[in-house]
Amino acid sequence: MKKIGILLILFTLSLNISKLKAEDGYRLWLRYDLISNAQKLQEYRRSIQAWLIEGDSPTLSVAKNELQNGINGLLGQPISNVKTIQKDGIVVAATLGKSALLTQLNLNSRLEKLNLEGFLILNTTINQKKVIVIAGKEDIGVLYGVFHFLKLLQTHQNIEKLNIESSPKVKLRILNHWDNLDRTVERGYAGFSIWDWHKLPDYLDPRYTDYARANASIGINGTVLTNVNANALVLTPAYLEKVAALADLFRPYGIKVYLTARFSAPIEIGGLKTADPLDPQVQTWWKNKINEIYQYVPDFGGFVVKANSEGQPGPQNYQRSHADGANMLADALAPHNGVVMWRAFVYDNNVPDDRAKQAYNEFKPLDGTFRSNVLIQVKNGPIDFQPREPFHPLFGAMPKTPLMMEFQITQEYLGQATNLVYLATMWKECLESDTYAKGQGSTVAKVIDGTLHEYSMTSMAGVANIGNERNWTGHPFGQANWYAFGRLAWNHELTAAQIAEDWIRMTFSNDNNIIKTLQNMMLNSHETVVKHSTPLGLHHIMGAGHHYGPGPWVSRMSRADWTSVYYHRADSMGVGFNRTSSGSDALSQYFPEVQAKFGTLENCPEAFLLWFHHVNWDYKMKSGQTLWAALCHQYYQGVEEVRQMQKSWDALETKIDETRFAQVKALLKIQEKEAIWWRNSCVLYFQTFSKQAIPKGLEQPEKSLEYYQKLSFPYAPGIRPQW
Ligand code: BDP
Numbered sequence: 001m002k003k004i005g006i007l008l009i010l011f012t013l014s015l016n017i018s019k020l021k022a023e024d025g026y027r028l029w030l031r032y033d034l035i036s037n038a039q040k041l042q043e044y045r046r047s048i049q050a051w052l053i054e055g056d057s058p059t060l061s062v063a064k065n066e067l068q069n070g071i072n073g074l075l076g077q078p079i080s081n082v083k084t085i086q087k088d089g090i091v092v093a094a095t096l097g098k099s100a101l102l103t104q105l106n107l108n109s110r111l112e113k114l115n116l117e118g119f120l121i122l123n124t125t126i127n128q129k130k131v132i133v134i135a136g137k138e139d140i141g142v143l144y145g146v147f148h149f150l151k152l153l154q155t156h157q158n159i160e161k162l163n164i165e166s167s168p169k170v171k172l173r174i175l176n177h178w179d180n181l182d183r184t185v186e187r188g189y190a191g192f193s194i195w196d197w198h199k200l201p202d203y204l205d206p207r208y209t210d211y212a213r214a215n216a217s218i219g220i221n222g223t224v225l226t227n228v229n230a231n232a233l234v235l236t237p238a239y240l241e242k243v244a245a246l247a248d249l250f251r252p253y254g255i256k257v258y259l260t261a262r263f264s265a266p267i268e269i270g271g272l273k274t275a276d277p278l279d280p281q282v283q284t285w286w287k288n289k290i291n292e293i294y295q296y297v298p299d300f301g302g303f304v305v306k307a308n309s310e311g312q313p314g315p316q317n318y319q320r321s322h323a324d325g326a327n328m329l330a331d332a333l334a335p336h337n338g339v340v341m342w343r344a345f346v347y348d349n350n351v352p353d354d355r356a357k358q359a360y361n362e363f364k365p366l367d368g369t370f371r372s373n374v375l376i377q378v379k380n381g382p383i384d385f386q387p388r389e390p391f392h393p394l395f396g397a398m399p400k401t402p403l404m405m406e407f408q409i410t411q412e413y414l415g416q417a418t419n420l421v422y423l424a425t426m427w428k429e430c431l432e433s434d435t436y437a438k439g440q441g442s443t444v445a446k447v448i449d450g451t452l453h454e455y456s457m458t459s460m461a462g463v464a465n466i467g468n469e470r471n472w473t474g475h476p477f478g479q480a481n482w483y484a485f486g487r488l489a490w491n492h493e494l495t496a497a498q499i500a501e502d503w504i505r506m507t508f509s510n511d512n513n514i515i516k517t518l519q520n521m522m523l524n525s526h527e528t529v530v531k532h533s534t535p536l537g538l539h540h541i542m543g544a545g546h547h548y549g550p551g552p553w554v555s556r557m558s559r560a561d562w563t564s565v566y567y568h569r570a571d572s573m574g575v576g577f578n579r580t581s582s583g584s585d586a587l588s589q590y591f592p593e594v595q596a597k598f599g600t601l602e603n604c605p606e607a608f609l610l611w612f613h614h615v616n617w618d619y620k621m622k623s624g625q626t627l628w629a630a631l632c633h634q635y636y637q638g639v640e641e642v643r644q645m646q647k648s649w650d651a652l653e654t655k656i657d658e659t660r661f662a663q664v665k666a667l668l669k670i671q672e673k674e675a676i677w678w679r680n681s682c683v684l685y686f687q688t689f690s691k692q693a694i695p696k697g698l699e700q701p702e703k704s705l706e707y708y709q710k711l712s713f714p715y716a717p718g719i720r721p722q723w
Contacts, residue, residue: 025471028482029502033073047089050079051067052084053081055098061252062253074154089131090132091149095141107120111135117167119141121135121149121164169458170489175461178227179226180231188718189416189467189475189478195246212252214482218486222257228304229720230305232268256301259293290338294336301338339373340371343406344403345384345406349560354579357589359382363394372456373457375457376403382586386413387533388539389430391430397435402458403447403455404459405460417473417475417717422477422522422525425527435591449492465478466482476664480503487499509655511655517652521649524645531635532635532639533550536607538611543716549674549678552686606622606630617690635683642675
């Protein structure tokens with residue numbers, strides 16, 4: 001008996017080890033492996049004996065599959081479905097209005113109060129039998145509820161006293177893919193596009209289904225398939241057929257398809273001479289085109305438009321406003337309930353004003369002039385997804401126009417796919433910023449979720465970091481950012497720590513030591529990358545074109561507002577961009593309380609110092625150090641923190657599967673190298689202005705400034721081909 005016991009233990013151990021080896025990251029956070037904790041497993045097996053899904057629809061059918069696969073895997077034994085409740089331990093999933101059981105349970109009025117996509121999960125009894133009910137207001141709510149329920153099991157939660165009510169705070173939760181039709185991905189660091197356009201519509205890569213499952217599991221309900229630097233060809237029948245195939249596949253998962261509209265499409269594929277939005281022929285062309293799209297995709301979501309920005313065509317080519325352009329498309333989309341997401345990421349080097357001011361200057365006067373199905377898509381900060389930016393001044397400034405958030409999940413400026421950087425902390429910093437638009441507490445989150453200005457439409461978009469690499473995101477921890485984006489779009493009140501914990505439990509392990517170690521690494525990782533690349537409010541000092549690594553010396557480009565010197569303004573006196581009233585006055589675009597916070601050297605948080613001020617090299621920081629010394633220390637500290645991460649990771653060697661352990665270890669080594677590269681380049685470069693020594697006790701850079709300046713990366717990934 002004893003022998004059999006030992007054999008069994010050995011067998012389970014060997015199973016575990018081989019399982020530890022087999023992780024290639026493909027399954028993301030949806031790994032339904034046998035629950036490792038024996039007590040939990042027993043508890044769950046007791047509480048879950050069978051399942052019953054009332055009703056039938058494509059969405060309920062994917063919910064069934066997920067529930068079945070999920071619990072079978074997690075519980076390690078097949079759980080069957082039943083048609084009636086005759087024993088304890090049945091998981092009942094049903095939709096409001098389609099279920100006699102929900103009516104019997106008196107849940108209808110509670111469900112009525114949820115948002116359209118909301119769900120309830122609770123323990124109760126039916127016919128004196130214990131059941132767990134997953135109820136959706138619509139079928140999609142059932143699917144979201146099923147994923148939530150599986151998450152409870154995956155993260156080893158108690159499932160005996162459940163009373164969960166969940167509704168998304170934001171309506172359109174969208175991934176923006178910057179994917180080109182040739183499968184290159186602008187700012188993509190995880191291989192090529194997952195959309196295999198050439199083989200669509202006939203070949204449906206199984207990855208599409210797993211993509212839809214992953215998104216549905218975190219509540220993402222829209223995908224923009226194509227790059228904002230748009231190609232009109234996607235609007236032609238040959239491509240619309242392919243788009244339709246994807247839309248059909250995604251529909252049961254509650255995911256709508258959107259496309260980017262190239263403003264000059266009427267000329268490029270329509271044969272017209274103009275794309276002037278006030279030209280009746282142009283209007284008719286778009287109307288017909290949009291009607292045609294809806295023939296292919298009856299629930300098409302709408303368009304994202306980048307216009308008059310970075311060389312993209314737009315209404316201003318015809319002396320028309322952004323509102324003229326957006327409204328023309330909105331009118332044609334309105335009969336089909338489609339929306340326009342018009343981007344506020346506009347700036348022009350011919351405009352002689354601080355780039356940080358231009359979006360506000362152009363859009364604020366247009367408040368209230370957009371159609372009701374137009375959202376203005378605003379990046380989190382006024383420049384461009386930098387490692388740290390203050391919130392965009394448009395938030396709070398357009399009460400009559402729904403503004404939506406655009407975050408960047410792909411780490412264009414945050415270490416790309418070689419650095420471990422968890423972005424939820426950065427996103428939370430932005431969402432929790434107070435705009436003071438209606439007094440204290442007018443946070444960016446409240447602008448975005450519509451509560452501050454009573455927006456009728458709300459949305460959050462994230463620029464995807466997904467590619468066709470086996471593990472989807474290149475860096476295994478890049479998955480956490482995809483995950484966190486979805487969770488925050490659903491509920492921005494979650495903390496970065498909570499989201500990280502869920503992700504770690506599902507992706508790695510429920511072992512406390514692993515959770516604590518990884519959570520700690522993740523929560524500090526954003527500050528770390530800021531320190532070793534753009535500390536104290538520095539920004540936009542990366543390498544030109546590919547944006548890989550440091551380039552504070554970049555000074556000659558086709559336009560000044562793409563250079564680094566435009567942003568750091570280093571000279572013999574000091575460094576930083578004076579955006580106060582004695583400088584570009586960008587600060588005046590914020591509400592007075594915010595101006596007061598950032599406006600003086602004394603008040604300005606040091607994290608934003610050089611964003612708003614040009615500061616003398618000898619300025620005394622709060623620590624008593626001079627600015628120059630503090631800057632150096634930040635860069636060196638950043639490198640140290642990467643080394644700390646390496647140590648933390650190494651300590652987990654026996655606990656993480658070999659493949660992921662080795663991969664992250666190697667990536668952290670690359671990150672250390674890159675952090676040193678950033679540090680040395682920036683310190684040596686800024687030293688040419690400060691003319692001061694690197695503070696004592698800090699190691700000297702091993703290479704010269706010229707060495708770093710000469711490094712070139714013509715084939716760095718994600719580069720924009722035409723730049
Ligand atoms: C910048 C990227 C560029 C994008 C642009 C955008 O470098 O490739 O086209 O943002 O958001 O950060 O339109």
